Each structure stands twice: as structure tokens, then as C-alpha cells.
Amino acid sequence: MIRPLVQNCWATAGTSAGCNKSFEFSRKRAMMRHFPEPPIGRDVPKIQSINTKRRRANRALLLMRPGVKPLKQKDSVTSMTYAEFNKIVTISKKDIYQETIAENRETMRVKKEKTVVKNLEKIFGAVLRISNRKGFKAMSMRDLSRESGLSMGALYTYFSSKDELVEMLQNQRRSISERILKERVEEEPTPWGKLKAAIVTHLYLSEAMQPWYYFSFMEAKNLNKVERDKAVASDLSLERVFEHIISQGQADGVFSKRDSQLTASIIQAMLQDWYLKRYKYVKRSITVDQYAEFILDFVKEFLTQK
16 A cells, blocks of 8 residues: 655655656646546536546545655554654645645636645644634634735635635545554554554644644534534544454453443543643653653553453
8 A cells, every 4th residue: 555655744845846846747647638627518417526536536646646655564653753653654734735635626716736735835824823812713814814915815716615614624634634543553463553553643643733633623613513513523433443442452352341432532532632731741841752652551551450
């Protein structure tokens, strides 16, 4: 399986301009060959079907961009520090924005990918900063225009409403996190290895994308019902990952008989505490690696007591 090579969410993407230009040319040529523009005003269902295929192909091609390489067998996330994790499992800002473009290409009215990436960085960064100061619900489009440095007209070329904007933000954070977590868990052969991978991966992802995770949790109550339901479903989905691994370990005789659902809920609460209340850990000079080690020791002790 080919996996994206990810850097810290807030670091500069490391691929060369030449590589990106070559990849973009190849991607566009492949898209034109396999999914040509449908005739306007003819057979709407067919057009929608072609657009759906194009969107999926965009996403697949994104994962094959320069800098992508498979994880080596010896590189287990369960034995990595956060710094080592960032060298293997990368999430550059550019990757996030390019994936956003692939998912929303039909609705965005700006066609130059370089311009879209640059402006999405401004828009998303501005949304996260404003939301941190006074909340997403209180943010006006005029606030976003002022903070991002883009005109009101320019903003509306990327999304048609605040609801659409928050959907873009939430979808990208969820899809990237869920995909990487699933890959890392599947690489481990044992229940304890899978549980360690799930805990460490989620914790390190929340460190790399802390403003996004904080926004998703704190703003869930202010979202429209559709996005609020998605946020709740995502939260419960992560809990079920932990619960399933614990239940599997109990069935194999690796873990002691505990309430797997309640244990999963407590593990998730400890992980959330890191990105929601990080001020107290900064004050105590506790690093994300120290926090990961503590949680792993705590969970192992609890689940292996007879």
C-alpha cells in the first residue's frame, strides 16, 4: 500500500517546485484522458456520476504525488518518538489543502491550484485564529475577510456559506486522521500492539494538528445539525476502535476482563485532555512523548492486572 509521507501540519511542505509542477501536469493529463469534461445541459445524472469519479480519481492521484513512500517494516509507530513519527507519517499543510481541492473541485471557482492552496491556507488559518478568540458562531464573513486579507468576493469563490466552510474544515481533519489511524493499527499483529498504535497515532496526530482538533471539539456545539451529528459520529467511531481492540485482547486472553466500552471512553478522555488543556502540560514542561509513555504504562497496567 502506498502511504503519504507526512510532515508536521504547520511545517513547510518539503517537495520541490519542479516535482510538484511535473506531478500536476501528469495529474491533469490523466484526468483529461479518463474523465473528459461532460457536455453542459445534457444528461445530468451522467454528469454527476462523472464528477464523482473525477473527485475520487483526484484523491487517489493525490496520494501518489512526489514524496510518497511506503512505511518500512521496521518502522513501527509504537516505538517512535513524536519527532520520528513526523518523519514517517506526514501531514504537510500543502497535502491538506490539495486534498481539500480534490474533494471540492466542482464548487471552487478558482482553477489555479497554486492560488487555491495559498488562499486556503490563509482562510483556514484565519478561521482557526478567530474561532480561538471568540468562537466560530460569532465570526462574521467580514471578520474572516479582514483576518485572511482576502476580499469578501474572493472568499465566496471558495465556499458559498459558513456551513460549507466548516464542512470543508471538519471533513479534512476527519478523513486524514481516520485514514492514518486505520493504516497504523492494521500494521500491528497483536492486540497490545494495535492498542499502542491507536493511542500513539491519535495523540501524535492531535499534536501535529492541534488547532484543528481543538476547533473540532470546542465548536461542535455551535455547528449545524448535520455537522454536529458528524462530529458526534466521529467521536464515537474512535471510541469503538479502542473498544474493539480491547475486546479482541480479552478474547485472546491478553487483557483482563474489564468493561471494554468504559475503558475505551477513559482512554479517549485522556487523549483529548492533551490537546484541550495543553496549557497545564506546557506549564509543567511535559512533552507529548512523556504523555504518551505515561498513558501507555497506565493502560497496560490496568488491562493486564489479574
